Amino acid sequence: MYDKRPKPHLTTPIPNNPGLRVDFTVHNGQYEKTDKNNNKNVGLDVEYFTNWGQFGASWLDGKYTRTLTGGSTVTEPRKAFGLNFRAYPNMLVKGWGFQGEWIDGEWLGTDRDGWYGQASYHFKSHPGVAYTRYERFDPNDSAAKDDYKGLHLGYKYNLTPQDQLTLEYCDGEVGDKTADDLIMQYQRSY
Numbered sequence: 001m002y003d004k005r006p007k008p009h010l011t012t013p014i015p016n017n018p019g020l021r022v023d024f025t026v027h028n029g030q031y032e033k034t035d036k037n038n039n040k041n042v043g044l045d046v047e048y049f050t051n052w053g054q055f056g057a058s059w060l061d062g063k064y065t066r067t068l069t070g071g072s073t074v075t076e077p078r079k080a081f082g083l084n085f086r087a088y089p090n091m092l093v094k095g096w097g098f099q100g101e102w103i104d105g106e107w108l109g110t111d112r113d114g115w116y117g118q119a120s121y122h123f124k125s126h127p128g129v130a131y132t133r134y135e136r137f138d139p140n141d142s143a144a145k146d147d148y149k150g151l152h153l154g155y156k157y158n159l160t161p162q163d164q165l166t167l168e169y170c171d172g173e174v175g176d177k178t179a180d181d182l183i184m185q186y187q188r189s190y
Helices: none
Strands: 019-028 040-049 053-067 073-087 096-107 110-122 128-138 148-158 163-174 181-188
Antiparallel strands (some): 073 096, 096 110, 128 148, 148 163, 163 181
């Protein structure tokens, strides 16, 4: 890792800590399983932090070996390229934060791509955040009716600095089928 920011080891990005951060990784292509091939995944993440937010690009190149029905194995490319951005709350528009990501890749023999855009409103009078996010993911560019699309509306309430409660509704669809969700989540950070 190369981190040229004044406070490089902060886990949460903050304004007034601008600079470049570059992460280079080499890792097992089979996740936590024993490697089935001699190929390693190579990744590069480049992020530039500004006073208003951050933007960056990510690249991954590797191989993944899977077992097919019948017991034979196949080793296929595992590639991805993505772009991302984040505008901190109150930096571009008072009370609002924005973020988004786009990715294009190949895994398990299929071309995949997706993106999302999110806007969040950070309340000044109480510790809560309302947000909306639209996302789209296509797990196989050559197959029809497998795209996921979802419009999320949610509210995250900070009970304490370590405890958050989130309520979210998703108006979603996969192909031409409904995939709506109502989610309630409690999160504790250590």
